[in-house]
Amino acid sequence: MGLENVLRVAVVGSGVLGAAVADELVRRGLSVVVCTAEESRPPVTDAAFGWLNSHGSAAEPPSGARDQDELARSLGVLRTVTATPPLRGLIAWNGAVSWASTAAATARFAEQSGPGVATVGAEALRRILPGLRVPPPVVAHASDEGMVEPDDLRRAFLARARAGGATVVAARVDRVRARRAGGYELWGTGAALVVDRVVLACGTGLPALAEQFGEHIDVPGVPAARFTFTAPELRLDRVVSTPSFEIRPSARHGFVGAEDVVPGEPESATRARVRTSLSAVTEAFGLPREPVLEGMTIGMRPIPAGDGVLCAPLASAPGVVALAAHPGVTLAAALAQRAAEQLGESAGSE
Numbered sequence: 249m250g251l252e253n254v255l256r257v258a259v260v261g262s263g264v265l266g267a268a269v270a271d272e273l274v275r276r277g278l279s280v281v282v283c284t285a286e287e288s289r290p291p292v293t294d295a296a297f298g299w300l301n302s303h304g305s306a307a308e309p310p311s312g313a314r315d316q317d318e319l320a321r322s323l324g325v326l327r328t329v330t331a332t333p334p335l336r337g338l339i340a341w342n343g344a345v346s347w348a349s350t351a352a353a354t355a356r357f358a359e360q361s362g363p364g365v366a367t368v369g370a371e372a373l374r375r376i377l378p379g380l381r382v383p384p385p386v387v388a389h390a391s392d393e394g395m396v397e398p399d400d401l402r403r404a405f406l407a408r409a410r411a412g413g414a415t416v417v418a419a420r421v422d423r424v425r426a427r428r429a430g431g432y433e434l435w436g437t438g439a440a441l442v443v444d445r446v447v448l449a450c451g452t453g454l455p456a457l458a459e460q461f462g463e464h465i466d467v468p469g470v471p472a473a474r475f476t477f478t479a480p481e482l483r484l485d486r487v488v489s490t491p492s493f494e495i496r497p498s499a500r501h502g503f504v505g506a507e508d509v510v511p512g513e514p515e516s517a518t519r520a521r522v523r524t525s526l527s528a529v530t531e532a533f534g535l536p537r538e539p540v541l542e543g544m545t546i547g548m549r550p551i552p553a554g555d556g557v558l559c560a561p562l563a564s565a566p567g568v569v570a571l572a573a574h575p576g577v578t579l580a581a582a583l584a585q586r587a588a589e590q591l592g593e594s595a596g597s598e
Contacts (some may be wrong), residue, residue: 253333254277255278255591257279257281257444257447257591258280258283258421258446260421260434260447260448260449261283261284261450261451262283262284262406262416263287263292263293263402263450263451264296264398265572265584266449266450266571268407268581269449269571270282270414270416271329271412271584272584273588273591274412274413274414274587276588276592281342281414281415282416283421284413284417285418285419285421292451292548293301293577294398294547295545295546295547295548296575297494297504297505298498299487299494299506300326301319301393301575302316302364302393302429303393304316304357304361306387306489307346307347307489307490307491308489318467318582320392322578323578324340324490324502325582326580330404330591335404338396338400339394340395340486342395342485342486343391343392344395344488345368345373345386345387345488346388346490347386354387358388364392365389368386368387369385373387373489376486377484379481379534380533381532381533395486397400397500398525400500401577405580417441420437421434421436421457422436423436423457423571424448424568425460426565428485430444431444432565433464436510445569445591447569447571449464451467451548452469452548454558454570454572458562463562463565463570465570467551467552468553469549470548470574471509471511472506472507473544473545473547474504474505474507474545475507475541475542475544476501476542476544477505477540478502479502481537482535484503490528491534492525493525493529494507502542505522505582507521509546519541522541523541526539526541533596549574549576551574552574556574557573558571558572559571559586559587561590570590571587
């Protein structure tokens with residue numbers, strides 16, 4: 249145990265998952281140190297679109313591996329956890345609309361999504377999206393979903409953790425080893441850190457650290473692009489996802505969009521796809537001029553093999569929890585609670 253019998257936990261990684269874990273552990277009375285190689289702006293969080301989504305999109309129905317019940321519960325946890333400062337007001341729970349290439353496909357998506365999603369016709373859609381020039385005949389409306397600036401959420405989690413006593417150190421962790429006396433040593437940039445427990449929340453860097461304990465964990469990185477743009481005439485207050493574009497408003501950037509990236513393609517090809525999306529936005533909303541692309545970030549989303557969620561103790565390293573997930577922003581608060589419970593269970597078993 250650490251000083252004064254307070255369990256000391258190292259959280260490796262300060263993306264939104266690591267930040268949420270640090271916040272949760274501090275609120276449970278643990279001593280926390282967050283190790284981050286890029287404390288100012290982790291690239292995975294920065295590249296996230298920021299759609300708090302439990303249903304997926306009619307334009308791209310989720311795979312069978314997506315656990316809608318877990319995602320719905322996670323949204324509920326996120327609502328509760330962000331109800332107090334400094335997180336209160338960061339999330340806009342304005343809902344989301346999406347549609348597929350055909351009305352039948354959109355209706356099928358809404359039916360399969362359950363009670364959280366309803367179909368709306370063109371007349372109702374004009375009230376939800378007043379600027380849409382030619383509304384599709386059927387649209388899926390998810391009223392319980394929201395949007396957030398992922399980096400703002402991450403920073404707020406870290407700020408609350410710091411206020412509760414957590415320490416954030418700018419250090420890359422390259423090695424983790426068990427100590428004979430108990431606990432773990434973390435090595436990398438800077439001096440060694442000695443702790444009682446460890447949460448590995450470092451995305452695609454997680455497999456290399458787990459391998460040091462003889463554990464094989466597959467967390468491939470899947471590229472995705474997030475872009476920002478300005479469009480003064482565009483009237484929009486929620487997420488819109490269609491076969492041609494996926495966008496949302498942003499108080500910081502004007503508007504934010506998401507676009508897939510083909511692994512290995514040059515950035516020029518991704519940028520061309522982004523411009524095609526912006527042309528589709530211009531056409532759909534009848535804008536007098538095409539939106540101005542302000543910036544584009546390509547990040548590697550860590551998506552664990554299987555159902556895309558990993559939150560589990562390492563069998564060969566008691567007190568070490570591996571954590572990675574997609575969509576990490578939506579799942580952050582709920583997985584932080586799960587990771588904290590697993591740390592508590594490992595402490596009780598010793």
